[in-house]
Structure formats: C-alpha cells, structure tokens
Amino acid sequence: MFCFGAPVTIRDRFQKLKSVATCDDLLQDPYALLEIVLEEMYKVMDQTGWVISDIFGAIETQSLGMASKPGKATKELPIDHFTGLHNLAKHTIYLRENCESALATLDDLRDHHRSVIGDRPSSSQEHTRQALKYRKTLFQSTxxxxxxxxxxxxxxxxxxxxxxxxxxxxxxQSENQSMKTIAVMTLLFMPLSTVASIFGSQFMKLQDEAPFHMKVSQDFWLLWLIAVPLTVVVMVIWRVWYMDARGRLVDEIPPSAPGYMGWNTLKQTLRRESGKEKEQYTVTTREVTSGV
Incomplete structure (x- = not known):
C-alpha cells in the first residue's frame, strides 16, 4: 500500500500497529490498514475545515459589524474582502467534494467487507467493521x-x-443632497439676478439730474421679444434631450439608436407618449343584459 502526501502521524500509526497486530491478523483482515488511512485522512480534513471556519469567523464578525454602519462600508471594507470570501468558498467546495468521495469509498468498503467476511466475523474483523461505520459518521458530521x-x-x-x-x-444620496442645496440656492438668487439683469440693461437708465427718476426706453419690448422665444427654444431642446435619455435608460429606445440629443428619436418619443395617454384615458365598457 502506497500513501502519497500522507502526514507523519500515519507512519507512527503503522509502527504502533506492528506491536498490536500480527501478520496473520492483517492477512485475514487487511481492511484494518485502510481504516487507519481513513482515520488520518479524516483528521487532516477536519483540521482544514476548522482552519477555514476560524478564518471565516473573523470575516463574518467584521461583516456583521459593518452592517450596523453601512455608510462607512465603502471606506472600511478591505480591498480583498470578496476575493477572500470566494477563495474560502472554493476551498469549502473542495473539502465537501473530498468528504463525499470518502463517504462513497467507505460505503463500498463496508459492502465489500461484509461480502468477503460474511455474517460471522471474528473479534478483530468485527472491530474493523465497527470502525468503518464510526468513520462514516465522522465524515457525515464534517x-x-x-x-x-x-x-x-x-x-x-x-x-x-x-x-x-x-x-x-x-x-x-449625500451627493444629491449637495446638488439639492445648490439648486435651492440658485432658485433663491435667480429672481434677484433676473431683476438686476433687467435694471442693469440699456433699456433702463437712471437720470443723472434731479429728481433722479428711472427712465425706461421705448424699445423695452425688444427685451421680451428676444428673451421669451429664446427661453422657449431652450426648454424645448432640454425636453427633447430628457425624453430621449429617459427612454434609453428604461429600454424604450435601443441604446444603439442614433441620438443627436434626441432629435432622431423625437417622433418615436411622441408616439410613445401619445400611446401612454390613450392607455391612461381608455374606458373599458361591458355589456350588461338585464334579466326579465
């Protein structure tokens, strides 16, 4: 029998076996040697499982601690956190595979031992049979x-x-809060900026002499004639671009469709919006027949 990569303890077990069992006993029941190999194999597997469990326990405690303060998770989470977890999971899968293989081997050994020895084993053979059964329970617990x-x-x-x-x-959310603050401050100062822009234009002029009245130009209407259409044009461009961007985000418009700020997909957007309005105001009728 050859054992590759076996620990030193298995050699000590075989040396101890020489003082307990004779060659005749081993020839009558060679499964005693396999029982020793399975026992040492279980010790290595069980020790490896506990080492992985201890390493994972520290990671589990750290993860549960971060769960109480998720806002700091991006700063406190180690870089190799997920890599370490996946490596531990990989080793656990390998151990489970080895454990299942050992259980299948044990079942075959017990069946073969029963078929070879029969129903009337000797004391040493019965001891080997019970030892194999005990090893199976250990592997099952692991x-x-x-x-x-x-x-x-x-x-x-x-x-x-x-x-x-x-x-x-x-x-x-914190970044959105800062953008909200900027938007609110902009709204607060926007009326003042508008008034200051109007009064600072060339259409209004403060007289240099008493009584220092404000003089409004007769061409003041030109300001609104230019500003109002320009505002409408800017709002239309923004609305077209916004509808195109929203349609691409919710997959109503294919991402590969050419955009040009939404003008190429404007007809499709308008048809989609009109279809939604029709669905919203559709009334379902049902014919009701009155019994006589």
Missing amino acids: QRRLASLDARMANIIQLSFHIVTQGDSRLM
Missing part, C-alpha cells in the same frame, strides 16, 4: 458542518454585497 459553512459564506457574500450597495446609495 460534511454537515461544511454544508453549514458554505451556507454561511453565501449569506455573508450576499450581505457584503448589500452593504456595499447601500453604502454607495448613501454616498449618492
């Missing part, structure tokens, strides 16, 4: 622990993703 660890990792990965999303959302 398999359940790895399945629980895998579920916890999936939960923490999802929680971390939601924490980052919520942190980014709060960051965007």
